[in-house]
Amino acid sequence: MTRIAIPEDSLFGLANLPYGVFSAPGAAVPRVGVRVGESVVDLTVLDDVFAAPSLNPFMEQGHTRWVEVREQVIELVSDDVPDAAVYSVDAVALHMPFEVADYVDFYASEHHASNLGRLFRPDSEPLMPNWKHLPVGYHGRAGTVVPSGTDIVRPSGQRKAPSDTTPTFGPSRRLDIEAEVGFVVGTGSSFGTPVSADDFDERVFGVVLVNDWSARDIQAWEYVPLGPFLGKSFATSVSPWVVPLLALEAARVATPPQDPEPLPYLLEKNPWGLDLELTVSWNGQVVSRPPYREMYWSPAQMLAHMTVNGATSRTGDLFASGTVSGPAKDQRGAFIELTWGGKEPIEVNGQPRTFLEDGDEVVIGATAPGPSGSRIGFGEVRGRVLPAR
Numbered sequence: 428m429t430r431i432a433i434p435e436d437s438l439f440g441l442a443n444l445p446y447g448v449f450s451a452p453g454a455a456v457p458r459v460g461v462r463v464g465e466s467v468v469d470l471t472v473l474d475d476v477f478a479a480p481s482l483n484p485f486m487e488q489g490h491t492r493w494v495e496v497r498e499q500v501i502e503l504v505s506d507d508v509p510d511a512a513v514y515s516v517d518a519v520a521l522h523m524p525f526e527v528a529d530y531v532d533f534y535a536s537e538h539h540a541s542n543l544g545r546l547f548r549p550d551s552e553p554l555m556p557n558w559k560h561l562p563v564g565y566h567g568r569a570g571t572v573v574p575s576g577t578d579i580v581r582p583s584g585q586r587k588a589p590s591d592t593t594p595t596f597g598p599s600r601r602l603d604i605e606a607e608v609g610f611v612v613g614t615g616s617s618f619g620t621p622v623s624a625d626d627f628d629e630r631v632f633g634v635v636l637v638n639d640w641s642a643r644d645i646q647a648w649e650y651v652p653l654g655p656f657l658g659k660s661f662a663t664s665v666s667p668w669v670v671p672l673l674a675l676e677a678a679r680v681a682t683p684p685q686d687p688e689p690l691p692y693l694l695e696k697n698p699w700g701l702d703l704e705l706t707v708s709w710n711g712q713v714v715s716r717p718p719y720r721e722m723y724w725s726p727a728q729m730l731a732h733m734t735v736n737g738a739t740s741r742t743g744d745l746f747a748s749g750t751v752s753g754p755a756k757d758q759r760g761a762f763i764e765l766t767w768g769g770k771e772p773i774e775v776n777g778q779p780r781t782f783l784e785d786g787d788e789v790v791i792g793a794t795a796p797g798p799s800g801s802r803i804g805f806g807e808v809r810g811r812v813l814p815a816r
């Protein structure tokens with residue numbers, strides 16, 4: 428038996444307990460585990476539902492079961508655990524933690540939306556007239572959501588700069604990141620039935636970090652009038668640990684005031700956002716610290732909006748917040764904003780940089796307040812750019 432040592436200042440203490448899918452050295456079949464300190468505990472010792480390469484079967488069991496299992500996990504890891512169920516986090520491989528059903532990406536940061544409006548549509552108002560009335564979003568590509576650590580091959584496509592007379596085909600020259608927060612639907616809703624904003628806690632299992640890789644040149648040419656397509660669908664990376672919503676009680680904060688007041692289906696009894704502090708590292712240097720608490724549209728408003736027309740939500744649906752950008756320059760969650768369309772390079776390890784070069788690595792991390800002054804870690808979402816094929 429093993430007693431798991433949890434360092435006092437651990438971001439993965441008993442208040443966190445994020446779930447992931449791992450495989451042990453030599454083991455062929457991935458399964459669900461929980462992270463505690465620097466260890467991963469194999470949860471098949473609790474329930475066979477964890478003998479699966481995804482969290483979906485467990486998430487399907489519903490909110491009451493999530494609460495029960497969280498209590499059982501706390502008991503399990505506070506006592507001696509069978510040796511065979513404990514691994515060092517450095518010794519296991521981490522996989523995609525859930526099977527993505529549908530993937531939706533919102534645009535919930537007023538700072539980001541205003542900056543991108545100025546950059547993409549310099550002759551119009553920065554915010555479109557709909558922006559403060561509904562959480563703008565688009566359907567992404569579930570099949571190309573990949574786990575942290577997956578290499579990102581530079582996409583090729585049609586590019587046309589405003590100065591070009593015709594488009595050309597080739598590798599993106601303006602490859603970018605978007606630092607986002609993703610919400611994982613645990614229990615779905617039936618066809619035709621909207622989910623109320625107040626039912627968020629019942630439905631949403633947990634939170635991951637997202638990097639919505641974006642080829643700005645492909646995007647700028649293709650997106651009118653139907654929105655992002657190939658400029659974003661080549662890859663979206665997510666962090667390996669799903670932090671349960673149940674661990675984020677102390678991280679809840681009021682959302683920024685909304686004016687005009689949104690329509691009734693977007694109102695919550697107790698509106699809440701999350702006080703996550705993100706960090707964006709570019710080749711090992713922190714270049715930005717986006718604050719999630721600044722986001723205009725709340726997680727519950729996004730869920731209510733994406734189902735208000737009766738569209739089904741399903742176990743494993745991932746909806747991302749959109750780029751998290753704060754008001755300050757060093758709080759911007761995309762390089763197109765940080766470098767103002769590539770016109771104001773920033774210094775990374777002594778070099779002036781704008782968009783991503785082959786070999787670059789980006790790591791997005793986050794922490795949030797936990798109970799009694801502790802902090803909750805989200806781990807990280809990491810990706811390296813490989814040359815175009």
Ligand SMILES: O=C(O)/C=C/C(=O)CC(=O)CC(=O)O
Pocket residue numbers: 532533534535536539543544547605607639641650655748749750
């Ligand atoms: O304003 C636009 O045309 C485009 C915006 C984006 O690329 C942002 C997007 O994917 C949503 C987000 O991450 O906020």
Ligand SMILES: [Ca+2]
Pocket residue numbers: 532533605607639749750
């Ligand atoms: Ca995005």
Ligand SMILES: [Mg+2]
Pocket residue numbers: 567638639640641659660661662663
């Ligand atoms: Mg993407």
